[in-house]
Amino acid sequence: MSSSRVALAGSTGSIGTQTLDVIAAEPDRFELTALGASGRKLDLLIAQAEAHRPKVVAVADETAAAELTARLPQCEIRAGDGALASLANEAEVVVNGVVGFAGLPVTLATLEAGQRLALANKESLIAAGPVVQRARRTPGAELVPVDSEHCAIHQCLRANDNPSRVERLVLTASGGPFRGRSRAELEAVTIDEALAHPTWSMGPKITVDSSTLMNKGLEVIEANELFGAPAGDHGVGIGFDQIDVVVHPQSIIHSMVEFTDAATIAQLSLPDMRLPIGYALAYPDRSTTPFGRIDWSTLSRLDFEPPDLEAFGCLRLAYAAGRAGETSPAWLNAANEEAVAAFLAGRLRWTQIADVLAAALDLYDGTPATDLETVIDTDQRARRIAGEVIERIAS
Ligand code: MG
Numbered sequence: 001m002s003s004s005r006v007a008l009a010g011s012t013g014s015i016g017t018q019t020l021d022v023i024a025a026e027p028d029r030f031e032l033t034a035l036g037a038s039g040r041k042l043d044l045l046i047a048q049a050e051a052h053r054p055k056v057v058a059v060a061d062e063t064a065a066a067e068l069t070a071r072l073p074q075c076e077i078r079a080g081d082g083a084l085a086s087l088a089n090e091a092e093v094v095v096n097g098v099v100g101f102a103g104l105p106v107t108l109a110t111l112e113a114g115q116r117l118a119l120a121n122k123e124s125l126i127a128a129g130p131v132v133q134r135a136r137r138t139p140g141a142e143l144v145p146v147d148s149e150h151c152a153i154h155q156c157l158r159a160n161d162n163p164s165r166v167e168r169l170v171l172t173a174s175g176g177p178f179r180g181r182s183r184a185e186l187e188a189v190t191i192d193e194a195l196a197h198p199t200w201s202m203g204p205k206i207t208v209d210s211s212t213l214m215n216k217g218l219e220v221i222e223a224n225e226l227f228g229a230p231a232g233d234h235g236v237g238i239g240f241d242q243i244d245v246v247v248h249p250q251s252i253i254h255s256m257v258e259f260t261d262a263a264t265i266a267q268l269s270l271p272d273m274r275l276p277i278g279y280a281l282a283y284p285d286r287s288t289t290p291f292g293r294i295d296w297s298t299l300s301r302l303d304f305e306p307p308d309l310e311a312f313g314c315l316r317l318a319y320a321a322g323r324a325g326e327t328s329p330a331w332l333n334a335a336n337e338e339a340v341a342a343f344l345a346g347r348l349r350w351t352q353i354a355d356v357l358a359a360a361l362d363l364y365d366g367t368p369a370t371d372l373e374t375v376i377d378t379d380q381r382a383r384r385i386a387g388e389v390i391e392r393i394a395s
Contacts, residue, residue: 007034007091015097034090058083085109114140118280127330144280151276152254152267163231172248199251217318313354334382335360
């Protein structure tokens with residue numbers, strides 16, 4: 001078997017370090033040709049480059065270029081705005097593990113280069129869905145989701161050849177650390193509590209999003225972008241009314257697809273992101289390295305309950321933004337990034353994250369998502385408005 005060349009953007013984050021585990025587990029199969037990151041963890045980036053010896057190392061922070069060049073003489077160093085996106089030309093598979101809206105250029109560059117995108121950066125689909133959909137039509141371009149729920153749906157859909165037989169998608173949610181708490185009980189939760197996820201190990205931004213269920217809301221929009229288009233245009237022709245969320249605290253079922261005969265196919269595995277990463281790298285084959293197996297002698301139960309939309313208003317807001325379409329998800333996503341940052345900085349209480357998003361969505365201006373510039377402009381305006389709302393609410 002010839003090895004496939006892999007480029008990794010966002011190497012120092014949670015997805016990035018776990019991707020390096022997957023690559024290291026099957027060195028004859030996956031060759032890391034390029035890696036890159038923001039530059040905020042420069043020592044880790046350098047250590048990764050020394051351990052994995054890629055030809056190209058990219059850093060978004062231009063001021064880090066000189067140090068990288070001095071410490072990694074064997075690598076070609078690229079720095080600045082377009083550096084991470086330029087990795088798209090160094091491999092057949094590009095893993096996009098960049099956090100937040102900053103991952104969008106990597107998504108577009110990879111699809112436009114006609115390569116496979118292993119997408120962990122859900123924000124690029126959510127914020128720029130219509131723009132990304134056009135890039136997906138590039139000959140050779142292929143998008144395999146790394147988000148565990150969407151990777152599960154991707155696997156379940158392979159159980160049936162006829163896309164018109166899909167009835168609904170069911171996204172599972174762990175419910176996060178605050179499952180079962182009332183809105184009143186949620187008033188006083190702390191940053192540390194929000195960062196203590198019961199089942200998944202993830203970065204801080206997405207962990208806070210899991211605690212508010214905004215992560216699930218963004219994933220509903222992501223599912224609509226990935227699978228909502230008509231058959232023949234990468235989708236199975238479903239809409240928001242056919243995307244459900246169910247809380248499943250054990251995080252063993254990663255999502256399900258119900259077909260027209262009411263048969264439901266689910267994907268089960270231990271909660272470990274290295275499975276979806278390996279799936280996206282090996283697809284249409286499978287990885288041969290397990291990162292833990294279900295022990296059926298100890299797994300005694302799987303529980304399900306509906307999400308509490310009163311206590312977790314972010315999920316309701318995400319459905320509303322998704323249904324509004326165009327740049328509404330971009331607006332919501334930008335406001336959420338600002339609100340989560342303000343929460344992590346101690347400026348907002350946890351319950352105020354949803355308050356900021358509701359206020360920001362009320363001020364949404366309905367701009368169509370015609371091109372990348374419009375999306376970037378919307379993102380910036382939404383951040384400015386969210387900043388003003390935060391200023392008002394926090395004081
Ligand atoms: Mg997920």
